[in-house]
Amino acid sequence: MDGQHDDHRVDANGRSQEEREGPLPKRPRPLLASLSAAEIAEEFSHHDPQVARVNNGSFGCCPASVVSAQIRWQRLFLRQPDEFYFRHLHPSIDRSRALVRQLINAPHLDDVSLVDNATTAAAIVFQNVAWSFMEGVFDRGDAVVMLHYAYGAVKRSIKAYVGRAGGHVVEVALPFPLSSPDEVVAEFRRALELCRADGRRVRLAVIDHVTSMPSVVIPVKELTRICREEGVDQVFVDGAHSIGNVEVDMQDIGADFYASNLHKWLFCPPSVAFLHTRHSSAAGRRLHHPVVSHEYGNGLPLESGWIGNRDYTPQLVVPTALEFAERFEGGLEGIRRRNHERVVEMGRMLAAAWGTQLGCPPEMSCSMIMVGLPSGLGIASEKDAMGLRALLREEFKVEVPIYYNKQSPDEDGEDKIGAAAVTGYARISHQVYNVAEDYYRLRDAINKLVRDGFNCTLLPSKEQR
């Protein structure tokens, strides 16, 4: 570690090797052929080999080469933390921010901040909204609109900040299963109309790019456009699942605030996310990180770059994560495309094997898709869904989140397409480490449960977190 990085010569731009590439010694690069299946397996050999891991969406993954890079950064800090702080931290965070800026087609580097996760980004946006209510910039009763399928933590955050400060929170009802993006657009317009009819000014719309549970891709570009037409002050797109999963283009989407986790689909370790603020957004300049440090007032990127002594290494390995992605054919875009194709293929295979259907058309899915579970399982509550998930983990070593869909049975116990009511869905993910066997194991586990006459009333009553 110590010899290789003492190259202080400067290049034509006056930058030393360290300034160009960072303080870590370069590891020998493999030839540019795409990673073989064996190499991919090696990169993820730290995954539990017994587990069929079809849930990349919840916690993401981190290849061995990125883990190693993180450990090198951690050791650099431990070696001489003052030098790390005064010399390496800031430029290294900036290197990561510059790569993110490029990746998301953001015009200005100072619009890109790195934070812990989308949950933190949401708190930053909502705390600012709370101040606006408290300081009379917004009026009591002005509305904030969110989707019914917004992430649980985000809904709580809206209530904790916006609701508490006097804002009126409106939920956009969304059907599930979905047959077209038009259904989402129609419900969204309806919600904005309701606000108008109530005489409420809509100050903020919170729009998921990819909802979590149930997971679908939301037409955020169109909804943002509608917001501009309808005079909504600010648009915050919660893209927690987006980057590395769907296309993410700040200039194309045009939201005021956009956040996405880099540890879900971009191979970074927990945890790091970006929050992008549109340059022209006045509110953007008032955003503050809730953990105030000496950087307060210097802009969100600097504030977020130092929130007291912590481990910032997840933010520093973004270059390594992107190098990893580039080792695949077509790079990140190729990975995305193949993940989507595979997850649709596997989703269809499962739906056929179970006699159910997908939760949305393939074009509304990404690297994740919702697959209906056999109605005989009798999933009748959120608790049943959690219990079934635990059963699959413990008995079958299959990891997959289960969604309980309250909406599905209609009056005669049949769902919209006439099959016996599907009340539960599995959210399957596909990432580069997945193989077909993972999905066959899920298929067989569910089929065995059905064959054995299992249903959720048989689940143990022990509370599952």
Add this chain to the structure above:
Amino acid sequence: MDGQHDDHRVDANGRSQEEREGPLPKRPRPLLASLSAAEIAEEFSHHDPQVARVNNGSFGCCPASVVSAQIRWQRLFLRQPDEFYFRHLHPSIDRSRALVRQLINAPHLDEVSLVDNATTAAAIVFQNVAWSFMEGVFDRGDAVVMLHYAYGAVKRSINAYVARAGGHVVEVALPFPLSSPDEVVAEFRRALELCRADGRRVRLAVIDHVTSMPSVVIPVKELTRICREEGVDQVFVDGAHSIGNVEVDMQDIGADFYASNLHKWLFCPPSVAFLHTRHSSAAGRRLHHPVVSHEYGNGLPLESGWIGNRDYTPQLVVPAALEFAERFEGGLEGIRRRNHERVVEMGRMLAAAWGTQLGCPPEMSCSMIMVGLPSGLGIASEKDAMGLRALLREEFKVEVPIYYNKQSPDEDGEDKIGAAAVTGYARISHQVYNVAEDYYRLRDAINKLVRDGFNCTLLPSKEQR
């Protein structure tokens, strides 16, 4: 890693081995003899051997055995993150909280939350104060009192939350150098009197246990008692440097809120801190973590235990850190006592060698002490202090923070004890890895600078972060 921890037998209390000890396999324990000098050096062999590291106060330290434990936790997460989240995370955080509770003599476990650092703890306390102002629980103009030597980030946080919400911020002037805790007490009383004279209700007093720069031990128990007498609503003790450095007893000190970093003097990696809330404190029950998750409203310990997907492993190695401390004679208390004795001894040695003095009497110091620097160095600004620090780091590989003391010169250019005006102080630390040679190198570096006629006007003008 995999075989050793599959012991599911339960003990007499119905707890499995895993519940008792956690999911990590036990590493063989050394015999209970104290660590030898060679073993200590081995535990810190990852420190840069060329650097005389006399600044434990800024970034702390983490022994190799704790780093290893952290890596094992990180690998457990990467192996199967869903299982980690559903099975291991919560009980493991609770194990750490229980140990902290014991260490700080807190009566109730639910008073103890683990957060990232004292900066985060401060934001939690101050955000709550801001809500109190905004919601009319406090009146505009009510006062919040802080010490002049409060940490920079904490001062900013008070302004960002309390002043912004309409609170009146009062700074307690403090002299430096100090000759007695009575000086601090007198100034504090004076500040409370000023508030009373102004007709201002004091809603919160923010009191450092150990100030950062300049570093002295504040008589927090007495100041807290005075606060109770004077009808101050809430007392927040910022003990960022405290645990492992001075005695920390929640029942003895009696503050409403007390926070301390575990990564400074308690051998944890960056970063983890505790925030203690006195059970009887009504305000305590209203504290929320600013990053809102699904745990919102379940109490600060649970809220802080899940703020979105992140690396929680620093919180999980508290047992390993305390095991490390127990390997020293007298455990943590023995370490504290010896650190204090050594730093006073080294401080006196330096003051004698430089012809200066200590910044406070030894009984107002802890494992850190302020040592006057020769006036010939001409430290005349904060920038000079930073520049000298950088020079020591780069030219002499000595790491020590330098404090510029605006207060010292009196009318005839002499300070209070009649020596030529000492305008700069070095804050030296002593931790278990330090040896006398570290301080001799500092002594000699400064002496060389003086001999060579160096003064701060000769520093390069390049801005030092």
